[in-house]
Amino acid sequence: MGFLKDKALAAIGELMVNKIPFNRHIGLEFDSVSDDLCVIKFAMKPELVGNYFQGILHGGVTSASLDMVGGTMAAVGVLNDNPATHLAKLKEKLTKLSTIDIRVDYLRPGKGETFYAKARLLRTGSKIAVVRMELVNEKGTQIAVATGTYLVG
Amino acid sequence: MGFLKDKALAAIGELMVNKIPFNRHIGLEFDSVSDDLCVIKFAMKPELVGNYFQGILHGGVTSASLDMVGGTMAAVGVLNDNPATHLAKLKEKLTKLSTIDIRVDYLRPGKGETFYAKARLLRTGSKIAVVRMELVNEKGTQIAVATGTYLVG
Amino acid sequence: MGFLKDKALAAIGELMVNKIPFNRHIGLEFDSVSDDLCVIKFAMKPELVGNYFQGILHGGVTSASLDMVGGTMAAVGVLNDNPATHLAKLKEKLTKLSTIDIRVDYLRPGKGETFYAKARLLRTGSKIAVVRMELVNEKGTQIAVATGTYLVG
Amino acid sequence: MGFLKDKALAAIGELMVNKIPFNRHIGLEFDSVSDDLCVIKFAMKPELVGNYFQGILHGGVTSASLDMVGGTMAAVGVLNDNPATHLAKLKEKLTKLSTIDIRVDYLRPGKGETFYAKARLLRTGSKIAVVRMELVNEKGTQIAVATGTYLVG
Numbered sequence: 001m002g003f004l005k006d007k008a009l010a011a012i013g014e015l016m017v018n019k020i021p022f023n024r025h026i027g028l029e030f031d032s033v034s035d036d037l038c039v040i041k042f043a044m045k046p047e048l049v050g051n052y053f054q055g056i057l058h059g060g061v062t063s064a065s066l067d068m069v070g071g072t073m074a075a076v077g078v079l080n081d082n083p084a085t086h087l088a089k090l091k092e093k094l095t096k097l098s099t100i101d102i103r104v105d106y107l108r109p110g111k112g113e114t115f116y117a118k119a120r121l122l123r124t125g126s127k128i129a130v131v132r133m134e135l136v137n138e139k140g141t142q143i144a145v146a147t148g149t150y151l152v153g
Numbered sequence: 154m155g156f157l158k159d160k161a162l163a164a165i166g167e168l169m170v171n172k173i174p175f176n177r178h179i180g181l182e183f184d185s186v187s188d189d190l191c192v193i194k195f196a197m198k199p200e201l202v203g204n205y206f207q208g209i210l211h212g213g214v215t216s217a218s219l220d221m222v223g224g225t226m227a228a229v230g231v232l233n234d235n236p237a238t239h240l241a242k243l244k245e246k247l248t249k250l251s252t253i254d255i256r257v258d259y260l261r262p263g264k265g266e267t268f269y270a271k272a273r274l275l276r277t278g279s280k281i282a283v284v285r286m287e288l289v290n291e292k293g294t295q296i297a298v299a300t301g302t303y304l305v306g
Numbered sequence: 307m308g309f310l311k312d313k314a315l316a317a318i319g320e321l322m323v324n325k326i327p328f329n330r331h332i333g334l335e336f337d338s339v340s341d342d343l344c345v346i347k348f349a350m351k352p353e354l355v356g357n358y359f360q361g362i363l364h365g366g367v368t369s370a371s372l373d374m375v376g377g378t379m380a381a382v383g384v385l386n387d388n389p390a391t392h393l394a395k396l397k398e399k400l401t402k403l404s405t406i407d408i409r410v411d412y413l414r415p416g417k418g419e420t421f422y423a424k425a426r427l428l429r430t431g432s433k434i435a436v437v438r439m440e441l442v443n444e445k446g447t448q449i450a451v452a453t454g455t456y457l458v459g
Numbered sequence: 460m461g462f463l464k465d466k467a468l469a470a471i472g473e474l475m476v477n478k479i480p481f482n483r484h485i486g487l488e489f490d491s492v493s494d495d496l497c498v499i500k501f502a503m504k505p506e507l508v509g510n511y512f513q514g515i516l517h518g519g520v521t522s523a524s525l526d527m528v529g530g531t532m533a534a535v536g537v538l539n540d541n542p543a544t545h546l547a548k549l550k551e552k553l554t555k556l557s558t559i560d561i562r563v564d565y566l567r568p569g570k571g572e573t574f575y576a577k578a579r580l581l582r583t584g585s586k587i588a589v590v591r592m593e594l595v596n597e598k599g600t601q602i603a604v605a606t607g608t609y610l611v612g
Contacts, residue, residue: 022211024201026178046497047178053248058175063255064213071212086214095206100434101455102216103256103409103562105606107582108483117473123566127433127457130405130564132604145581147564147606149407149455151433193474253587254608256409256562258436258453260429273449274414280610281559283411285451298428298438300411300453301609302560304586328517331485331506353484359554364481365526369561370519377518401512408522409562 006080008090009033012106015094016072028065030072031116035080038073040065040117050110057110063136065117066146067102070131074150077124093153100128102148112137115119126153161232161243162186169225181218183225184269188233191226193218193270203263210263210296215288218270219299220255223284227303230277246306247251255280255301263297265290280306308328312395315339315384321400322378334371336378337410337422341386341421344379346423356416365439368441370453371423373408376437380456399459405433408454417452418443433459467538468492474553475531488523488576489531494539497532499524499576509569516569516602517531519568521594525605529590533609536583538545552612559587561607569603571596585612 006054013030017023017040026048031039042048042065050058075094082090113139133146157159166183170176170193179201184192195201195218203211242288268290275283286299319336323329323346332354337345348354348371358362381400388396421443428436438453472489476482476499488496501507501524534553543551549555551610574596581589592605 008262018203021200021202021205022210022213026213047174049174050173051248052172058173058217059252059255060175060213061177061217063220063257064211066211067216087227095204095211099212099259101258101436101453102212102408103254103606104216105254105581105608106252107589122564127459128568130407145606147407147562147604149564161596254560254606258428258455260436267377275411278609283413283560300409300431300452300560302411325510325511326517327506327511328519332519340520346523353470353480355480357554358478358480359585363481363592364523365558365561366481366485366519369522369526369563370517372589373518403511405518407562411523411560412558450514 009076010074010080010131012075012094015091016075017068023068024063026064028068033072033076035076036120038069038076038119040069040072042115044113044115054109057115059106061145062106063104063112065101065115066104066133066144067069067148069117069119070102070133070146070148071150073119073121073131074129074152077121077129081124084089098151100149100151102143102146104146105147106144108141108143112139112141114138128152155241160243162229165225165228165232165247168244169228170221171187176221178215186225186229189273191207191229191272193222193225195268197266201210207262209275210268212259213261213273215259215297216257218268219257219286219288219297220301222270222272223255223286223299223301224250224252224303226272226284227305230274231305234277235288251304252296253302255299257297259297261294261296265292265294267291280304288304311418315382318378318381318385318400321397322381323374329405330371330373332367334374339378339382341382342426343380344375346375346378349360349422350419350421360415363421365412367414368412368450368453369410371421372410372439372441372450373454375423376403376408376424376439376452376454376455377403379425379437380435380458383427383435384458387430404431406455408452408455410450410452412450414447414449422446433457446448467554468535471531471534471538471553474550475534476527482527485520485523487527490533494535495579497528497535497578499528501574503572506549513568516574518565521565521569521603522563524561525592525594525603526607527557528576528578529561529592529605529607530556530558530609532578532580532590533611535578536588537611540583557610559599559608559610561605563603563605565603567600567602571598571600573597586610596610
């Protein structure tokens with residue numbers, strides 16, 4: 001089982017993050033995932049700037065990365081609820097997973113070179129998952145936090 | 154006064170939307186603004202896709218455009234509160250304007266060719282502005298709604 | 307059908323609002339409901355005061371009344387999706403209806419003699435309903451707005 | 460200084476929680492406060508029931524207690540930013556403190572005998588404070604979490 005599950009987890013990273021056109025466009029990359037933490041990373045680039053006077057990250061990149069990592073964590077919750085599910089069926093379930101709503105709190109200016117969007121499950125069920133997310137830079141400064149509700153079934 | 158204000162409103166569109174690197178990267182364009190409505194538009198493009206099975210808009214583009222139009226409307230609120238303010242001073246105020254928090258509700262799949270992000274002020278004061286936003290496609294289908302709180306002073 | 311539906315709508319008002327102990331404790335009363343608007347009302351009373359220097363409504367009363375009217379509107383959505391459902395079955399569905407999350411924006415001080423909490427559906431489906439709410443006083447002043455997500459199936 | 464600050468902290472508990480009419484009406488009591496955690500408690504009572512079939516806490520009580528403890532924590536942030544402030548002046552500041560917006564996520568049914576609403580500061584500044592809250596029962600079960608933004612200056 002462990003081997004299949006690892007394969008499924010890796011598949012989630014590929015399907016939910018790396019293969020999505022917009023994620024590539026802004027540079028989001030799947031970093032790591034476990035049963036209780038999912039991480040996506042991306043590098044600062046000139047085209048991600050929102051405030052050119054201060055050279056800080058656009059709030060839209062912050063919210064996009066947080067929504068993305070939250071959805072990926074919700075997918076892990078789906079997997080954990082159905083560990084024996086065949087990969088093909090999991091894929092089908094994941095393509096239907098969607099964000100219901102998200103709240104983002106912008107705490108500090110988005111300064112940094114590398115950013116990490118992290119997610120942890122607050123609750124998961126047969127229909128919805130509630131996830132907490134945060135964005136930190138390479139120094140560990142917390143730039144934003146978020147809470148998202150996802151439709152999983 | 155009317156002429157100066159029109160100039161200031163146009164300046165807000167340039168400063169807050171068109172000149173921002175990330176907005177150019179994803180194709181957000183200032184459309185129109187009045188005292189009670191601000192509109193930003195963008196075209197569907199392959200790189201904005203979030204769900205490649207269904208070819209729909211990435212939720213991150215939705216939230217980025219909603220945050221952007223909300224902040225622009227908040228800027229208009231700042232301008233309306235200080236109509237006689239010199240443009241240079243307004244610019245300074247706008248560079249400090251920031252999103253405190255935003256909630257986005259994803260109502261329907263982001264299908265369409267052209268999207269319009271619209272914002273209306275709920276409340277504006279000397280310190281914060283509260284704005285309601287919505288994203289519609291060219292047929293008027295409501296794809297998402299949002300509420301944002303902005304620090305304006 | 308019309309008669310049965312009216313009966314069901316009235317039953318929703320009784321079951322979801324008037325019979326609930328906490329609603330009685332603070333004085334929430336079912337006012338009216340139609341397919342697209344639900345209204346709950348309550349009178350200002352000394353025990354609902356939150357800021358005794360200014361004699362204004364406690365924010366907790368505001369959020370409780372908004373959550374309540376949002377849930378009732380979500381119940382109407384359930385009824386409209388299942389118009390032929392027997393009342394007994396509807397009752398069972400309603401006892402399972404629950405709030406997933408809610409955002410409340412406090413716009414103006416809660417001053418007034420009578421308050422009206424109003425709700426309108428943004429989206430309804432087989433699993434969740436998204437509802438917009440507002441609290442106004444007897445003069446129509448908007449005190450707060452809210453958006454809530456409800457589990458309906 | 461320590462003595463004066465302790466006195467101020469106790470004053471916050473009295474002013475912000477125990478003396479407020481609505482808090483008395485539903486039984487909210489100030490429990491404890493430190494620089495990084497504020498706790499309010501209340502006992503289950505028949506008049507706080509929201510779902511009489513299951514005998515669980517009304518969501519409005521949940522959100523009211525979470526908003527209350529969040530505002531109290533924001534007040535502690537104000538105090539910490541101005542430790543030398545005279546109590547009279549602090550009182551004046553606190554009467555102006557208000558909730559801008561709050562999001563509540565209802566995670567589990569509100570079952571229990573005693574409930575604890577806890578708050579921790581995410582960010583505090585001269586104008587706004589962002590606070591995270593949670594409601595747990597006497598067994599430590601997490602019933603709800605919340606994030607609130609407060610106007611503090």
